[in-house]
Amino acid sequence: MLDIIQELLTHSPFSQEAIALFLECDQSTISKWKSGDRKMPAEKFEKLCHLVGYSLEDYAQGKPLSIKNVAHFRSDSLSNEDLNALAELNKMAANLAMLERLSNENK
């Protein structure tokens, strides 16, 4: 899990400051999660996964992380409100992928 957390935090297109605000924690806590000095709580991990479009289903299946090519022109100006919206939409996209898979399997 540490590898994935490091990858999520290192390759995320968002600044550490923005991620700290989004996860409602200090930047120093992010650094500790990244280095493995502190364990990341499950709910924060889930929230971070949604932000970068990596589903928990992917994680459960051991799929490698591939952060989507997020094209948000001026990512530095995305507000915390928009990061929350983005995470919720990514969660819906993951739900939709699961629904499509179930639909195909149960035709």
Place this chain on the structure above:
Amino acid sequence: MKTSKPNISDLADKVRRLLNYDANDPIDFSDLCSRNPNLTIVERPFSDKTSGMCIKNEPGSGIIAINSSMPLGRQHFTLAHELYHLYFTETPFIVCPDDESSSQNDEEKKANEFAMFFLMPNYGFYGYFEDMCGGALTIDTILKMEHYYQVSRRALLSKLCFLKLLDPVYKEQFLVNIVRTASEKGYPKNLYQSPCFAQSTTYGKYVALVNDLFSRGVISKQKRDELLLDAYRDDIVFPQPEGK
């Protein structure tokens, strides 16, 4: 044989045809999801810096989200703008800003141009301008046209300037007291004004699939409710009695 790249106007016509819209009429977005069964539309508030987002799996298939705290005219433009991304942008995830930075990016510029052609196709626009408005550009003409096409004042004036039906020098005079003038002339204000309450909801493929899989016993009631609440559909999970 060398083939030329289609221009943005052709792409807008192509999507109109794909979605079975008439070549010239105004777009009615209310049934967009039935015209494209692979589309899910999310309406929810974002910050005032973001107008919309698009997550696509393949061309024409995915989720479009629009900022429901913006005026209706702006929301229509965003929906048309995001359709460009859904069909033609290669990036699977796009967040679209609502500011000047959008004009710095090629793909955003193309999406804006697409939206203008998609909402107001040249031929139909000319025809309406000549036939319905007598070719005279007054505030009454402008109000009539923007309500016919359901677009913002800024979008309509850009189109008029693009077709050289309005000299850009005179554009500014039509950008003042928009809401007051429209109200006095008897038009609703929602095309220009942000709603008092920005709703969050989802319609299209996502909701249909959840209910289809539940009705076939593939997912449980608990899972159905969870998925619908993720999509802001508490109105389905906790239905209110319908009036007669």
